[in-house]
Amino acid sequence: MGEQQGKGLFRLSFLFDEAILGDFEALYLQKKDMPLSTRVVLGVLGAAGALYFGYMTYKEGAQLTRIGYLLICSVLLVLAFSRSGKRPDDTVAKYRKHYLNRHATVAVDEEGIELRLEGQKNYARSKFKEVYGLYETDLCLYCVVKGKAYYILPKAYVADDRADDLKKYLEKKCAKRFQRYDIPTT
Secondary structure (H helix, E strand, O other): OOEEOOOOOEEEEEEOOHHHHHHHHHHHHHHHOOOHHHHHHHHHHHHHHHHHHHHHHHHHOOOHHHHHHHHHHHHHHHHHHOOOOOOOOHHHHHHHHHHOOOEEEEEEOOOEEEEEEOOOOOOEEEEHHHOOEEEEOOOEEEEEEOOOEEEEEEHHHOHHHOHHHHHHHHHHHHOOOOEEOOOOOO
């Protein structure tokens, strides 16, 4: 179980099981997916811009600026109609390969976050200023560094039901707010 030691120090000890990694996978795929409202806005802006700048280019001749805007509008259209974020990605597979059924210890102290995996000499450590995203599900808290590197903090392993304290501590130290994701349970 997790424990809190000293001022501002949280330590979690847990096994990366199917439930934790399943939650991570669902969050990761949901985070990558573009909401329908965003797709509609991109589609409308892209279509309107393509029609306007296409017509102006046809009517008044080609100008570098108009062609540039026309290309930008075309990119907006491509984004609006591209497949969802559920494309194959090796990130989830890598986490499963390296973490599934491995014991982990995560420490959160005054300096940052540290992850140690059983059986590995090397460990991951990041300062709070390197955290650029905080995400939350019913099961876990996530701290994101370097794009696809996640510190996974299962709430159940925070001692004495202090997950809310850990969450507030991370928000303060990282100067960010947690973004909530509702993961459907299966």
